[in-house]
Amino acid sequence: MPATADLEFLSVPREPSTGDTGRAASLISETEHRFRVHTAAYTKAEVLELEQQHIFRRAWCYVGHESELTKAGDFKTGHIGDQPILVTRSEDGGIHVMLNRCPHRGAVLCREPGGNRRALICPYHAWTFAIDGRLVSVTGRDDASGYSEFFEAPEGLYRVPRIETYRGFVFATLDAKAPALLDSLGRAKILIDRKLNQSPNGTLTIRSKPYVGIYEGNWKFHAENIIDGYHFMYTHQSFVKLQNKFGDTTGDFGVHKGGSASEMKKIRTRGSVWGCEGGHILNQKPAIDTQEMLSGPFAEYYQSIEKLYGAEEFQWIFGSNAGCIFPNFGMIHNQIRTWRPIAPDKTEVRIYLYDLDGAPPAFNEGMLRSQERFYGPSGHGMPDDIEIFAANQQGLSASQLEWLILERGMAAEKPLGDGDIEGLPSSETGHRAFWRAWRRSLSSGSGQ
Structure with a gap:
């Protein structure tokens, strides 16, 4: 923890004063081996107003x-x-x-x-x-x-x-002096590239109007959770049991691989997480069944992609890639996701399903069914996550316990250059990168 003098305003009242950006930035406590975020960062209306001014009105936000x-x-x-x-x-x-x-x-x-x-x-x-x-x-x-x-x-x-715009994705910012979009995206544009490179045409088409949901929790829980590799086996236990018993027969289409719980855990702990300087987070796992893909029912489609990008990149293109582009944009499987804060304890999420242009219709249809199975209104995964966000927010009312712990995987991180860091797949490397960008935004008043 920092020296007591650095956080004198914590004494009375117990949580930090959040009336200005300098003090709001002190809601993160970081040393070489510790990383903590104060409860007030998720609960206080004053913090949300600062986020609106210094993050959402300054950063590049995905708009369509x-x-x-x-x-x-x-x-x-x-x-x-x-x-x-x-x-x-x-x-x-x-x-x-x-x-x-x-x-x-x-x-x-x-x-x-x-x-x-x-x-x-x-x-x-x-x-x-x-x-x-x-x-x-x-x-x-x-x-x-x-x-x-x-x-x-x-x-x-x-x-x-x-x-x-970048490859059809439209971003906008209210800050006329913001850096160029590509400079802001940095290494994180690889997420968009690999998702679009699944298409023989390199493009996608939004399939329908979004599925819109509202949960009773802070917006930052969603930004963290979309790339969180630690929670799946525990938060989604009922789905893991369903997958263990029925596999793809109920429409998963190979999205959540692994028959038994132990096999699924082994698969999900492959790959790595990138925490980027701009606050972006990528969780990447290479495909494990490329030979099956190249010889299976969609062989011609897969072979065309391998020919374009090579065998090594092919396994990453069709691996399990999820990401959060700071502050409001995510991609996971064949969906685009956005979120926006309505109140400190209320967040709207919009999920857009898409088709890969030029991919076999049966492939796009299968991916749609898998989205319905896990993320749709009657799916298994989204209700689990929303319940956890609400439980988190409810638990934060116990404010005598002031700090949340985000220290998983700190000892195993490696620098990638340009301020980006690589961590193990279930580490909180990405969470820390997100919060560092959050702190810089509130400290400097600039978006990224």
Whole structure:
């Protein structure tokens, strides 16, 4: 632990004061052999407000995929932290990200998840905006009770200042001075590359509207858990037993490999975790059955991918790869996942299932069935995780025990360069990288 003098404000009251970024950063206690996070980092409204200001409004946040916006007039709604946004495709093919708020009286323009419109019309007073956000008309502007010649009409909707895409993934930031997206992604872009390289075309298509869920816990539990290799055999015990008895016969499609619990544990402890300087986390396990893939029912498909990338990279492309792109974006199996804080103890999660373009239809269908089996509304895995998040949040009310322990695997880490660290697959290497980026964001006021 740090010297007592470093945390004097912990004495009265017992938890740190969180009214400024410097003190909020002290919610992490790190030495050579210890790493602790204070309970208040998950529970205090003051911390969440700082996160909104210095993380979500500064970092590159995933806002959509180009396959969701294929035609002029297509739009989707979403959030950057607590800021409601619209993502649109205009007539010239451009993608635009704007705040979903009429500049007149503040009403949101679109409330549905997505669709297609010729124009964006405010439901309150029918101010009309082009699909790219330009103000087109103000109703009753020339009426006797309308606007005078001195009226300064806004140009249109507020445009998010920076938009960049990587292989069809659309990211945006409210910070005009943020570093370039690729610089921010760093080594973590390998996650996107390997997922897309499963497609013979190198692309994917979002399959449907998202599955949306809300859980009673802090958003950071989800960011940590999507790559947590430690919890699976314990949190998902009922699924492990189901897999042991029935295997793939109920639709797993080989996603969760291993017949017995011991075999599954052995498979899940392969590979490594990368904790990246930008707060991104990758949990990677190479495929173990490549020869079976190359000679099985989808042999031609698999062989085409191996020919493109080589035998060594092939086993990583079709391994078990999951990741968290700091702060709000995850990929696992054939799904894209986003999360946003609603309150310190309430989080919304959106899950988007996708098809690999050019892959056999039966392969995409099989992956969809596996998602339903584990992650869907009636699946086995998602209810387990949500229950744990709620249990965590409930337990944090026991605030006399101040610090959470994130020290698993510290002694076995190796530097990768550029501040990135490699750890063992069930270590908390990625968790620590996430929290270090969190601390830097709150300390410096910059996103990453």
